[in-house]
Each structure stands twice: as structure tokens, then as C-alpha cells.
Amino acid sequence: MNVKSVLRAVALTVIGLFFLFPLFWVVLMSFMTNADILRNPPSPFFSPTLHNYIALVSGELHTNVGTQKVTYMLNLFNSTVLSAFAVILSLILGVPAAYAFARYKFRLGEDMAFTLLSFRFAPPLLILLPLLMIFQSMGLYDTYFGLVWVYQLITLPLVLWIVRGYFEDVSEDIELAYRLDGHSWLSTFFRISIPLARPGIAAAALLSFIFAWNNFIFALILGSSGVQPVTVGAFAFVTASGIEYGQVAAALVFSIVPTLVLAMFTQRYLVEGLSLGAIKG
Amino acid sequence: MATLYLDNVSKVYDGAPDRAVDSLSMHIEDGEIVALLGSSGCGKTTSLRMVAGLESITEGEIRVGNRVVNALRPAQRNVAMAFETYALYPPLLVRENIAFGLLRDRVASAEIDKQVKQIAAMLEITDLLDRYPPSISGGAQQRVSLARALIRNAAVHLLDEPMSQLEPQLRALLRARIKDYIIAHKMTTVVVTHDQTEAIALADRIAVMEKGLLQQFATPHDLQDRPANLFVASFIGEPPMNLFPAMVQDGKVAVLNEKQEVAFHMPLTVSGATGKFSDGKRIVVGVRPHRVHLAPSEQVEGTTLVGEVTSNHWLGDQCQVGFQVRGCHLIAVGGRDVHAPMGSQVPVAISSEAVRVFDADSGVAIEQGADTTASLVA
Amino acid sequence: MSTSGAASMNARPVVRRRHPHLARALPYLLSMPALLTCIGILVPFAMAVWYSLERYNLAFPSTRGFIWFGNYISLFKDADFWNTIIISMAYTVLTVGLELLLGLGIALLLWRRSLVTNVLSVVLILPLMVAPAIASMMWKLMTNANFGILSYFVSLLGFHDFKWASAPQSAMFTVVLVDMWVYTPFITILLLAGLRGLPRQPFEAAELDGVPSSFVFFRIMLPMLLPYILTAGLFRMLDSIQQFDIIYSMTQGGPGDTLMVFQVQAYTQAFIFTNIGRASAILMVLWLITYVLSNVFVKNWLRLRERARGGV
């Protein structure tokens, strides 16, 4: 019994370390000077500095070879705009459709729901190559509009399947009761169905935002510097020469903090979101 | 198979302000069938789970036979249980589900087979033996879970809401077959139920619980006829006892209507010898609907009232008539051929020995009719 | 009683008829916008199929032309492509296998609720919420040969000059490790929800009936958990076989072609060698694999979903 609980404690500690340490260390690095980072052996004790963050926010990196302009703040802004609009658009498209799929059994509905789902699992590059050609000819390349539209590929199935589940949980009897009270379909939809599915809609919106934020490949291919989000921006950062590692770390921290904060709000719905509504948390 | 004694057993859940079960004491004899009856949250299931060992015992002692089982693990207590939610093993066949409990007793497989067949026939699940639990109806799953519990040769059998989901057409039959089986095998059985029909049909004695407290532990007959307090009186009986606020007035019992006016007098004279019935004392009087005589043909010793019929429910083998006497509503149960059309004036009689008296403040029964007429003179 | 009001309401107006066509069209109207998006995906998909049947290199626009299965034939004659298939498979099997084992183990450890397990379940969410591309870069910082903290740790264990992702021998190990860091929590979280969603009573019944614990684990618990394991596993398999973010941002497929998995290979073909036809053909092969897998997946997932909705 005792041996068992000791083993258990050790296992839990190792697990905690494995998953937490990288985050911890990168945050630490973001407060280090280059000298601290390069010190051997490394030490968690150092005098923390904000200069990495200041450099990123001001957009000017002072290095030994000179001053360099960076646009990381623009990347952050892009990420926010792209994710936010992607979420809004998928809610507008997805919520009514989710309701239709939940309430009415119709062939086309099932087919659509599954097409969208199966493309969630198709290789993104397959769609992106032709899209790149289309976008270039239509002038959508490197525009917010084009990218937001493509982000639907991730966010729409998510909204559709999560919200659909919540609509299915709204008792049809409640809707019928409201209509028998003399209210029209439309007012029933807005006064009963939507309010009762609100937690699901909120969860789907938050999760969609996170997944859109974390996307890498769409913007890598369909955008250049103008609209690129943090994921692609950070990648350019890492591969660029002359940038200090502390600043890279700070950039990474900048890009993950928003999603981690949002994740705390979505905790309760995470399981449902990750499994597209198949498992209840 | 064994006696089951509970002595001052209590349960307090972590962080809960109240006791889920409060000093419950019950001595259940070998081979007795006892029902724990109460509404949800009254502590009946918690009590059962403490006996099974699925819930720790906060205070008190539980004995199976001569053994104190407080510290024993469930498997060591030799109890069998049918769960309210069936608790079947979904990945195993119905047949395996039933036989699983016999694994540890190392019963020969031919013998297991025989017993499974027997019990399956009794519970009408022979055709389902080679199906998986999720593929059969809720009622059938419940029968499987009953089979799994009843087949075991345990010291005590615990059945949690064992018939709540049974198909109505099967219920009467299975209830009788199971009772026959339990008695024939001399099984000590505790049935937890919220359904008094179930409890009365099956049990030798019934323990009524409410808010963790044992209200009364008695035979079905005594429970119906001599409820220990107002809770039991209003809980037991289909329909439950007619209860009226009343007042002692000049040595008589005056029944009050909603406007606090005297509606009629109960056929009781109060001697006042014990001092319990001082003039003006508030009491509650009760009469079972089954003991209100509808359209009495012969003279009943007691009171005859005339009421206006407000409802008449004809149920085939009986009828339940609601009527009103000067603002008091009262229900009577009569035979199937009682003639009492709606709106008509009908005479009803209440015999003195049918009247029960409760303290208005504490709700405790004061006197229980003709058997204890020390202070009540008819 | 206000009988006047009652009377006025009971004076029945002529009943309005419904528009039967409108009622029937409602579901289609509601899903129309999503439907358009759906079509919006099918168009580029059809184009991709077309590209894969073309000789199509951006550097030589004049040679563009329809060549039937020419791209596919040359692919399957090419050792590089076989290499891609083998590496992708290896990556998938390693990541999914290890993550399932580790994920199930962690889920079992966290099954019982306590302060520690609750905190740990929150900690597990964090890696999952980090963009995989970013996670990869974090690990890149930690495995840097000069100052990487992990390089320092392994040197303490006697592995000096361990090259992580920049040596062919250890590149696979490194990216699998990153994948595990990001996605093991995914499996853990789903299985944990599955475990906690299992009804408690069958286990209590088994405890009461004295059923041996190995029996309970293998014959009752694992089968009950199987749909969750399958769904989580297939989910991951579908992601792993087309992994791009982690590998590309870590090594761009290198060193050499050590980590040239499907999508990285296709990306390289399209954007380095500008061979759109060949890239499309590679992606079609990958699509076929994911299509088969996703059909298996959807079946499983639907069953699970139904169960969650049915509340069994």
C-alpha cells in the first residue's frame, strides 16, 4: 500500500515536470539576457530583465551588429484579427446550420455535416495549393478576407458539431411549448433555442478562437508578411539571423499566453470540443 | 441466511451539514423481508450501501450474523445486491453477468448453468441470456440485475428499487414469484423502494425513513392502520389518510375547515383524565379512506355525516370518492358498486375505532384508536 | 374571474394557414451559408485532383499538360517517395502508440479526484493549447547545442554532443518527443473523461461479488473504455499521418530527408521544386489514406457521440 502510493507520487511528479518544464523554462529564458542564456552550466538564478519584451513591443531590436526592425506586434494584431473574424463568421454560418442539423433530419444536412467533418481530417495542403492559385488570380492572396475564409476549414466543423450537440440537448418539448403559447418559429429560435444553447455557443467560439490562433500552415502558404499571424511570425524569427534567443523566447511567450488564458475559460468544455461533441466532459 | 442488525448507524458525508442517516437501529431476523421506504434523499439508499460496504459507516455498528462488518471490505461481507441502475457489465453476455457472482464461490460450471437457467425462467429472461445488456430494454436489464443478485448464496440480499422499471404487465407476476423464491430460500432480504405498493406487497416489515431518520418500523398493516406520526400518516396509503386540523371543545373533538370554523365533530369523547386533552388543545385527527363507510347500510357506531360528492374515481375493483363536508375535503374508498354521482349528497359514517389522533405541534400519534381507549371514550 | 377577457380571446379568428413549402425549405435555408462553404471546399479539391493528373511545374509553364496517372507512376517508382511513406508510417505508429500508452497510464493515475489530480489535469491542458509550431520552436530553444537546457541535462547523463533534431539518428526521436509533449494530453483528457464517465455501479457490483481485479480491468473496464481509446487513437492517427507544423518548424524535413513526411515532402515539391503536379499527386495519396481512416473514425465517433447524447 505504502510502496504503491510512493510510486504513484513519483509518477505524478515526473508527469507534472515533463509537461510543465518546457513552458517554465521558455518563460524564464524570455527574462534572461543573452549572457545569462549562454552561461554554462545554466542556472535558474539570474537578474531578470524586461529588455526582450521591450524590444518586441517597440519593434526595434538592438544587437551587436546594429538595430533591426521587427514586426512582431503586427503579427500579434494579425492573429487577433484573423481569429476573431474567423470565429464570428463561423458562428454566423454555423449556428443556424447546427440548429437545422439538430432539429430536422434531412439527407443533405447529414451529407454536408460529414463533408465538412471529413475535410477537417483531409491534408490541408491538398486544398491550399489550388487555393493559392485561385487567390493569386482573384487578388485574395495575402488578404485578411482570404485567410479568414480559409480559417473556416478549422472553425466551422467545430462550431457545427459542438453547437449541434447543445441544440440536440434543448428539449424539443420546450420549443413546442413556446410555440403553442402562440409565438412564431423565429421568436422561439431567438428566445428559447439560442439562450438555452448559449454555453455551447460560447464554448465553441472560445475553442474556435484558440484553434484558429494556433494554425500555422494556412497563413504560411496564403499570406506574406502583411497578414501573417504569430505562428508564422515566430517561425521567421527563429530562422532569421542576428536575433537574440531571449527575444525569441519572449516572442514565443507572447504567442502562447492568449491561448493559455482562454483555455482556462474553456476548461469545462474542452473535452466536448476536442472530441467534436462525442465525449461529454 | 443470517440476521442483520444495525445499531445506531449514522452517516455524515464530508462537508454536509446534516446527517444523511441518523442513528438508525433495525434488527432484521433471519429470513425476514424488510423494506426501506421513503422518498428520494431520505437516506434509504445510503443505509443500504453502508450495509454493502460501499459507503463507510460514520457511527454505529452493523452486524451480519454474529460478525461486526464495519471494517470489512464489500467482498468479505457476503452480501448480494441489485442496484437501482442495474450495474450490469456491458461487455459481458447476460448469461455471464448472472454467473459472474458465482465465480468466487467456485461453483461447478454445470451447476452454474442449471441455476442460471432456473432463475432466468423465473424472471422471464431465458431468451435474453445470449444478448449483451446494452441491447435489451431497461425493464429486461433490471430483471437481469435481479437475477444476478438473487442467484447468489449470500448472507443478506439487498435490492435497491428492484422493480421500478419492470413492465406493468409483468410486475404483479414477478413480484409474487420473487417473493415466493425469497421465502422458499429463506433469504434475509432488504428492499429499498420509494413505492409503497412494492413495499407492502413484498415485505414482512417496513421501515419508513425521512430526512435520515427512521419514522416507523412495523408491519404493513400497522403502518397503514396505526401510523406513528403525521409523516407516516400522510405518506402511507393509497390514497393516504384523511387528516384534519381539530380542536378539543367541551370534551369533544371538533374538526375545523379552512376558515377555522367547526365543520363537524369526530365520534370521540375525551375523558381528559390524562390531561393530554385540555380544552382548546389543537390536535390533528385522521381516518383512513378505506375506513370511511360510504352509504352505510347498517348503523355504524360513530358519526354519520352528509357530504357533497366532488369526484368519483371508479377503478374497477373499487372506487375512490371525494366529497366535501362544510368546507372539509375527505376521501372514501368503497366497493366497485357504490352509487355516488357527482354533486349528489351522500351519507358517510366514521366509526370511532377508526379515528387516529396526532399532536398538532410534534405530529406524533397520541392515541391509536380502540385498542388504547384509556383516555378516549367512544 | 375576468370573463370578459376570456370571451374575447375565445372568439376564434380565422386560422392562419402555414406555408407548407416554407416549412419544408426551412432546414435548407438555415444551412445554406454553411452549404456554400462546403461547395467552396469542393472546388479546390476538384482542382487538386486535376493538378495531380497534370504535368505542372511553375518553372516550366509551357510544358503543362494532362498526363493521366503519370505523376503517380513516377512517384511509386521513386525511392524518395517510398522513403516518405515509411517515415510517415513510422512517425504515426510511434507517436500514436506511445501517446496511447502514456495517455492511458496518466488517465488511470488521474482517475480518482483529488487536489493533486485536479491541478495536474489543468497542467495537462497547457501544452495542448500551445500551437504545435510554437511548441516545436520552444523545444528547439531547449535543445540548442550551445545553450539548450535539455542538451545540458543529457550531457550530465553522459551524452555529450547529443545533436537532437540536427542529427539523422536522433531527429525522429526529437520530433516524436515534441509530438508527445503536445498531444499526449489530448489522449489523456479524452480517456480521463471516458473513465470518469463510466458508470460506477458495475465496479461496485464487481467489488461486492468479489470479482478479481485483473478480471475487472481486462474484461470490464478496458472493453467499456474501448470506444474512447479508438476514437482518441484514430483522431491522433489522422493528425499524425499528416503532421506538418512540428516537423517543418523544427527541421523543414531534414537533416537530409530524414523527416520528409507526406506534407513536408509535398510542400518541398511545390515550393522548392515548384512541381505542383507531383506535389498534388503526393497529397492525393495521403488524402486516400486519411479518407479510409476517417471513415473508420467517423463510424466510431458517431457511436460514441450517440452514447454521449443518449446519456447512457
Place this chain on the structure above:
Amino acid sequence: MAFLEISGLNKSFKDHKVIHDLSIDLEKGEFLAVFGPSGCGKTVFLRLIAGMMPADSGDIVIDGQSVIDANPEDRDIGMAFQNYALYPHMTAFNNIASPLRSRHVTAAEVTARVNETARMLRIDHVLDHLPKALSQGQKQRTALARSLVGRPSVVLLDDPLRNVDAKIRYEMRFELPRVLRRYESTVIYVTQDYKEAMALGDRVAVLVDGAFSQAAAPREIYDMPSTMRIARLFGDPPINLLPVHPITGAAGTEMTVAGGTVRLPADRAALSGRECMFGIRSENVVVSLQPTDGIPMTLDAITPVNNRLVMLLGGNEGTELFASCPQGGPMDRLRGRHNAWITLDLAHAHFFDGSNGARI
């Protein structure tokens, strides 16, 4: 012309006919109890009347106007649901007020009428609570109030007493007719409890296989069930049904029941030679523990039900028979198995055709 006329209603899903040529007429103010076992199509029946799904064919006429093509909100129907279907985000007051709000009633009148209805159902003290703060009984009364407050032409009650405990169920059983009479409602009350149907209905309609196989006063259904299936649905314990083959011989018309020979009354001679089902209710089976010239059986178990002793008797060839007698006799304290002799009161016997189950 009746107030509510339902004629020739049909509804199928794929090839499965759920409602099959269903017709019934209700007078104004009538209380029709619809009783059916689970899976009989009652949900679809209610939804068709409420207008939540279109019927394949047939017509529904309320007060002279066809509503078959009308939307639910235009049918002037009130409904209380088995699971109450209260709006969880609205207070009890707003729940009850909902039917009035859609009809442009002044705010003052809304308040007045909600309060009046709530007082009548004794929930006026919880009007500001959200549904989750209400007890089961209060929820059920709120749902009822909502269905009545608009004084709809027709009120549908979908098993409203199914989810409340026994005490409230009895309370409501006696109170409901009073309230409904005050509102002069025409009521269709669906239930799975035959006792409730018999207690409450002016008429009881038995819904089997998507149609009403009998609609009559409770007494008629109980005493003269038109089919074997209906006979089995009414009565607790259910009616005993045994296959018999009456033969006319020298001693008159006789049949074999549980191994014993029973002579039929002379007016049943026509049954001779016919394969039929013999039905007898438990109260018409008389049990004696002393040997009589009745049929010997074993008394397996006694289960008291609602002030009667219900006895399960076993005979040879596995025959099982229910008997019952009022409580308060010498058998009250019996336990375990006993020998018994039974006599059948053939005056109350039922005979059904062996092949189609129709009453003979």
C-alpha cells in the same frame, strides 16, 4: 357537430405506420383520457394535434374550423408536458405569462390572470422562482397553469402526473377535475397508468397500434373489454388469460382450467368446440385453504396490493393464476406456500376468440 373532431388521421415514418386511421370526437368540456402502453404512438398523436409535425392524411377540426394546416401557434391549444418543459431561464410568472404575452394582452391583465391561475393551483407564493428552484409538484402545477391561463379551446395533458410522487399524484387526481371544470376546458389527457385514466376520464380511449381500439366509459372498458389486449391492460394484477377448448358433453359444456374441469353456464354453450381464451379477473377467483370441490392448486405467494390480498397460484403444467380477496380476513398473516382450492365465478368471465382476440 362535435367540438373537436379528429378524423382519419394517418402518420408513418418510412414504412412504419405510427398512427393508423385514427378518429375520435370530443364534446365541449369533455375530459378524454387516452390510455396506451409505451410505444403505442401517443407522442406522435399529441404532436399531430399540437401541429409539431404534419399528418400524412386526415383532418383535425376545432369548433368548426380545420386546423390541420395551421402552425402550432395558430391552433389555440394549451399543453402540459410530462417533463414539464418549463423555460429554465424564465421565472414561474413569466412561464405562465408566456401564452398571454403572444396575444397582446395588457400588462395589467397579464398580471391579474397569471395571479388568478396561480392562486387556483396554489403556486402564487413561488411565482418569482426560476424553475430549478421549484419542487416537482410546483413545476408540475406551473406547467399546468401555463397550459390553462390562455383559456385555449383544447388542452392536451401529456402524462402530467408521471414524474411526481404518490402523495402529490393523489392530491392532483382529486384537484385536477375541479380546476379543469372551472376553466370549462376540453381535455385530452394521455397517461400510461390505467387507474389514472379510469379515475379521471369521462371516457377512456385505448390507444393500441396507432388507433383507438375502444373508447368508452371506464366501467364499460373494464367490464366489457372489446379485445383480449385491452382486457390485459386494465387491472392490477392483470386479468388471468388461459387457452381453453370448451366441449359439450353429457354434463353440459365443460372446459379444462389448470387441470380441473369447469362447467360453463348454459348460455355459454355456443362456445363448444371453439378454441378460445378464457379471461377471469383475480377478484373473481375464490381461494379456499380447506379442500373443496374446486380445482386444487398451490398458493405460491401472497402480495397485498391496495388493501387486497393478491395471491399467485400455481397449477400443474405450469399454469399460473392470480386470485384476490379483500384484506382483513384469515389469510392476512399467511406466509410461504400452501395447498389451495379455487372456484371460478363464471358470471364475470370473459371469452375471446383464440385467433384474433376479439370479445365473444
